[in-house]
Amino acid sequence: MSEIDPKNDRLNRRFAALKAEGRGGLVAFVTAGDPNPEASARIVKGLPAAGADIIELGMPFSDPMADGPSIQASSLRALNAGMTLRKTIELVRDFRRDDPDTPIILMGYYNPIYRYGVDAFLADAVEAGVDGLIIVDLPPEEDDELCLPARAAGLHWIRLATPTSDAERLEKVLTNTSGFVYYVSVMGITGTKSAARDSIAAAVSRIKARSDLPVAVGFGIRRPEQAQEVVSVADAAVVGSALVDTVKAGLDEAGQPQDDVAAAVHALVRDLATGVRSGQTE
Amino acid sequence: MELPNSYRTGPDERGHFGIFGGRYVAETLMPLILAVEKAYTAARQDPSFQADFDYYAKHYVGRPSPLYFAERLSDELGGGPGRGAKIYFKRDELNHTGSHKANNVLGQILLARRMGKTRIIAETGAGQHGVAPATFCALFTLPCTIYMGQTDIERQAPNVFRMKLLGAEVHSVTSGTGTLKDAMNDALRDWVANVENTFYIIGTVAGPHPYPAMVRDFQSIIGKEVREQMQEAEGRLPDSLVACIGGGSNAMGLFHPFLDDTEVKIYGVEAAGLGVNTGEHAASLTGGQPGVLHGNRTYLLQNDDGQIKDAFSISAGLDYPGIGPEHSWLHETGRVNYVSATDEEALDAFQLCSRIEGIIPALEPAHALAYVRKMAPDLNRDHIIVMNLCGRGDKDVFTVADALGVEL
Numbered sequence: 001m002s003e004i005d006p007k008n009d010r011l012n013r014r015f016a017a018l019k020a021e022g023r024g025g026l027v028a029f030v031t032a033g034d035p036n037p038e039a040s041a042r043i044v045k046g047l048p049a050a051g052a053d054i055i056e057l058g059m060p061f062s063d064p065m066a067d068g069p070s071i072q073a074s075s076l077r078a079l080n081a082g083m084t085l086r087k088t089i090e091l092v093r094d095f096r097r098d099d100p101d102t103p104i105i106l107m108g109y110y111n112p113i114y115r116y117g118v119d120a121f122l123a124d125a126v127e128a129g130v131d132g133l134i135i136v137d138l139p140p141e142e143d144d145e146l147c148l149p150a151r152a153a154g155l156h157w158i159r160l161a162t163p164t165s166d167a168e169r170l171e172k173v174l175t176n177t178s179g180f181v182y183y184v185s186v187m188g189i190t191g192t193k194s195a196a197r198d199s200i201a202a203a204v205s206r207i208k209a210r211s212d213l214p215v216a217v218g219f220g221i222r223r224p225e226q227a228q229e230v231v232s233v234a235d236a237a238v239v240g241s242a243l244v245d246t247v248k249a250g251l252d253e254a255g256q257p258q259d260d261v262a263a264a265v266h267a268l269v270r271d272l273a274t275g276v277r278s279g280q281t282e
Numbered sequence: 283m284e285l286p287n288s289y290r291t292g293p294d295e296r297g298h299f300g301i302f303g304g305r306y307v308a309e310t311l312m313p314l315i316l317a318v319e320k321a322y323t324a325a326r327q328d329p330s331f332q333a334d335f336d337y338y339a340k341h342y343v344g345r346p347s348p349l350y351f352a353e354r355l356s357d358e359l360g361g362g363p364g365r366g367a368k369i370y371f372k373r374d375e376l377n378h379t380g381s382h383k384a385n386n387v388l389g390q391i392l393l394a395r396r397m398g399k400t401r402i403i404a405e406t407g408a409g410q411h412g413v414a415p416a417t418f419c420a421l422f423t424l425p426c427t428i429y430m431g432q433t434d435i436e437r438q439a440p441n442v443f444r445m446k447l448l449g450a451e452v453h454s455v456t457s458g459t460g461t462l463k464d465a466m467n468d469a470l471r472d473w474v475a476n477v478e479n480t481f482y483i484i485g486t487v488a489g490p491h492p493y494p495a496m497v498r499d500f501q502s503i504i505g506k507e508v509r510e511q512m513q514e515a516e517g518r519l520p521d522s523l524v525a526c527i528g529g530g531s532n533a534m535g536l537f538h539p540f541l542d543d544t545e546v547k548i549y550g551v552e553a554a555g556l557g558v559n560t561g562e563h564a565a566s567l568t569g570g571q572p573g574v575l576h577g578n579r580t581y582l583l584q585n586d587d588g589q590i591k592d593a594f595s596i597s598a599g600l601d602y603p604g605i606g607p608e609h610s611w612l613h614e615t616g617r618v619n620y621v622s623a624t625d626e627e628a629l630d631a632f633q634l635c636s637r638i639e640g641i642i643p644a645l646e647p648a649h650a651l652a653y654v655r656k657m658a659p660d661l662n663r664d665h666i667i668v669m670n671l672c673g674r675g676d677k678d679v680f681t682v683a684d685a686l687g688v689e690l
Contacts, residue, residue: 062589063463063575065470066308072457084587110306111574115588137306137574141296160309164477169313184310 010103011131011156011179014053015214015235024231026276027216028052028269029107029240031074032091033060033083034247035257040078042262043247044095048102050266051273054216055095056134056238059088059108066136070241073248077255085112085121089128096129105158105179107134110146118146122153132156132179140172147176160184161207163199170210180214181207182238185221185230201233224275231276239272289541289617292608297491297578300614302607305490307577310474315577318481319492321397326499334392335500342421343384345503348373349511349668354638359658367661369654370520371671372508372536375643379414381673382504382532387414387483389500391422394481401476404483405429405469407462407528408599408646409441410673411485416450426450429469432460434598441677459592462528462602466576486529487606490577494606501535508668509539516666522547522657525670526650527620528564528600530609532672541617550609551653553595554622564593566605567613567620580607596625596685597645599673623652629685631655632675644673645681 018025028047033040047055060078064071092104106125113121113135125133132155138146140159147157156179163186165173174181185200204215217230218238230237246268250261292299305315325331339345350371360366374382387404394402402424406412412428419426428445432454435442445452458464466484473482487494487501512520523540525533527550540546555563563569566581573582575590583591583603593603612618623631631651636642643651650669658667675682683690 063458063467065467065576066310066474068471069457076458079589086587109574111582111584111590112588114574114579115571115584115586136308137577139305139307139309139312141305141312162310162313164310164313166313173309 010101011054014103015180018053018235024234024276025053025216025236026051026227026269026273027054027056027218027236027238028243029056029058029238030243030247030265031058031060031071031078032088033078033081034074034244035077035251035255035261036081037083037087037091039257039261041091041094043265044091045098046262046266047269048099050269052102052269054103054105054236056105056107056240057088057092059085059106059112061109061112064109068241070244070248074244085116089124089130092125092130093128103131104129105132105134105156106130107136109137110135113146118149122150122155126153126155130155132158134158134160134182136160140175143176151176151178158182163203170207174207174211177211177213180216180235181211183207183215183217183234184219185217186219197229197233200230204234224271227272228275228278237276243268285615289612289615290538292611293491293495297495299608299611301572302579302610303491303494304579305577306574306579307490308474311470311490314473314477315490317397318393321393322492322496325393325396331392331396335389338388339385339503343378343388344376346507346511347376349508349515351515352639355635356658356663358638359655360663361659364663366663367658367665367667368663369658370512370666370668371641372504372668374504374532374670374672375641375647375674379410379417380676381410381414381644382501382535382670383411383414383485384417385503385535386485386497386500386531387411387418389496390481390483391415391418391424394483395422397481399479399481400424401480402426402483403429403469403472403480404485405462405465406485407431407434407465407601408597408644409434409438409445409677410599410644412445412450412452413441413448415483416445416448419450420448427472428452429455429465429472431455431462431465434461434465437681438598438677439680461592462598463576463590470576486531487534487608488529488576488578488580488604494578494608497531498534498538498608501531502538504532504535504670505537505539508536512666512668519543519546520666520668522549522665522667524549524551524650524654524667525672526551526553526600526646527605527609528553528597528602528646529604530606532670534606534608536668536670537618541612548618549653550618550620551649552620552622553597553600553628553649554624555594555596557624558622562594563622564595564600564602565622566603567610568622570603572610575604578607580604580610581613596628596681597649599644599646600649621653623649625685627652629682632678632682636675641671642675642679643671644675645678646673647671
């Protein structure tokens, strides 16, 4: 049912290119507006050059129930600095002027979008150059809300699969999913634990047996060698909390960003990208 | 909006009451939610589950709670003997643990045992819904972790100590603003990280389906008893029902059995804090807009960007920026009238009830009483009001002393 023209599909093009290169991808997550809108724009703009293949941009929310302390804190920093959903979309529009190729996925919670208005949000997001959405609190049971309208508007709808997704549930999760499948490698919230390679490999095969979509693996990946390990069994590794923690480490005592906060984030992305590039896909 | 033939058939199979309710949770939580729904559906049809509930409700909680004619208060508000509305209190403050929360916790803990869960978590604002799970966990030898906001821990010290005496671990929540909504966020985080052994006892008629319906069902024992007791006392239905609303579980428990008796007027009283027009309040229906939080669509206190605002009330139990989804639906259909009472009005009612009736109410039902106080004088003695006195005020004496400038 996808309305996306394959030729203009940045996400599919990117995964196809990765396949051609014979390597896995790096999905870099940062929160839009963290630590403030200006520094955040610098951080996001530099991600592709540092080696991020796909950008996952968090839409800050006051009550991010599925996220751990790191990402929750980053959301609050952004909100306190005046970030809004409208400004997040502007950030993407601004980024897209200089970078027509790097896919951007917006990740967040439904309420700010609901408040913005679903139709207005989808129109603005598509126009700004957003490629897909991950909305944490919209499971398949609520697909009428945003998933189906988003697909019809030409956006990918990326869903999370978990270790507790049994065969029946996985079927449901994969229905209406597009772009890629985001496998949550450990139970719990973002940024706290990591999973063993073997269990990830088994889970990825389970998903691949039921879907042709690429599989990205996230939750708990912080170091280059972990990213390398993950892409040896999956199509991409998602790194979030480690980058967000780097933003936090780049703040002075008053919570203001030091000059090199963007550089520090980009340095970590570069290390992770090196890890990903040295991994072999099986 | 087209009005339904019955107000009591909801929710639909996807957990919706009109546009409200639903299951807006992360995929990590979905298997848990579905398992709870399946187990609850089976339990409802199992006579042994109801028998267990009835046994503990009677012998441990102390049900049925009395329906008491507050004659002194009726006369006082009416301006003389036999004048003004006839006010009854449903005495749920006499339940073991001191509030209506015991009804729901009993139901959910029996369900948790049925599901083979070995650990209980819960969130609490005022601490009443912390004390109730801690109590039942002591009775059934289950480890219990209570999530409570740092702000609430400070203002509800007696309840915190009670929970600890009962063997529960009280987890101080510092994220966000350290109140009930943050405690709920952290309890949900605990749950997704401990899916195998843990049951989450939500304390109110909110959260993802099936919680709003399940908690309502367990609390409906309040309204069912009132129907029978009123029949015995007056031989008819009451004219008005009044209950306070934070998440809205005591109110839903009283209201639900009467929803289809459209001659019965129903009033839900939200906490207006310093006043709804000040922005410092907890009145989600009066001062909020529909949104999605904590697994359901409902009225929420939020800004234009959809960020959740902090609620404000002297009563920690009403200090929540949302409300149960069924209340949102009853609000939009017009079946229930949602009104509000300020901190000051609640404090006055708190003192009046203590002085006139010798009952120290919790600050939560003091909001309901504040509204009763407004409506009763203009009514005649043939108008019967039932107010849910859903909790006792022992826990609030420090807060009230502080508000009145009394040093203890």
